[in-house]
Amino acid sequence: MRKFALFFLSLIVMPISHAADIAKVSDAWVRLPPPGAQVAAAYLTLESKQALSLSNVTSPAAEAVEIHTMSMHGGMMEMRQLPALELEAGKPVKLEPGGLHLMLINLKKPLKEGDKVQFVLNFKQGKGVAGAVGVQATVKAAKAHAH
Ligand SMILES: [Cu+2]
Numbered sequence: 077m078r079k080f081a082l083f084f085l086s087l088i089v090m091p092i093s094h095a096a097d098i099a100k101v102s103d104a105w106v107r108l109p110p111p112g113a114q115v116a117a118a119y120l121t122l123e124s125k126q127a128l129s130l131s132n133v134t135s136p137a138a139e140a141v142e143i144h145t146m147s148m149h150g151g152m153m154e155m156r157q158l159p160a161l162e163l164e165a166g167k168p169v170k171l172e173p174g175g176l177h178l179m180l181i182n183l184k185k186p187l188k189e190g191d192k193v194q195f196v197l198n199f200k201q202g203k204g205v206a207g208a209v210g211v212q213a214t215v216k217a218a219k220a221h222a223h
Contacts, residue, residue: 098199098206099124099163104213106180106193107173116187117144118178118195118213122161123168128206130161132198137187138180141195145176155179160200173218191215 104120116138122130133141143158161176163169171177178195187193193213199206 098209099128099130099197101197101209101211104195104211106187106191106213106215108189108215108217109183109187111186114182116180116183116215117173118180118193119171119173120178120211120213121168121170122163122197123166124163124199125165126201127165128163128199128201130163130197131200133178133195134198135180135193135195137184137193139182139184142179142181143176144179146174187215189215189217 100123102121102123104118106116106118109116118141130143133143135141143161144155145158146153146155148154157179158176161169169176180193191214193215195211195213197209197211199209
């Protein structure tokens, strides 16, 4: 009888420990876009104990959220959409100005400094769904030294 009880206990505990394995998100912020802009860039740091891929991002503040990367091409900064962002186990990935970012496409209303923007980050592990992480990012004006 005791064995039986332990079996059920392990079933209950399992989903909780699994949820803790999903990526940790920190330093989330949205760069205050220029007045009238339809898009805004968001930055954050992702870290996971296991290899994961950030496969989809949504936000109630915009029609769509894309994962973008920036790189220099013939002296021009070029922005490119990534289908997913791969995370290596234990290796933090920083989305920051001048590099990787999340792009809010078609803002539903203009953003002001100090506004809170919600994001849902959906992760995959291999071909399976690993889970979703909710993030709140604060709108901030870019620092003078950011580029
Ligand atoms: Cu972009």
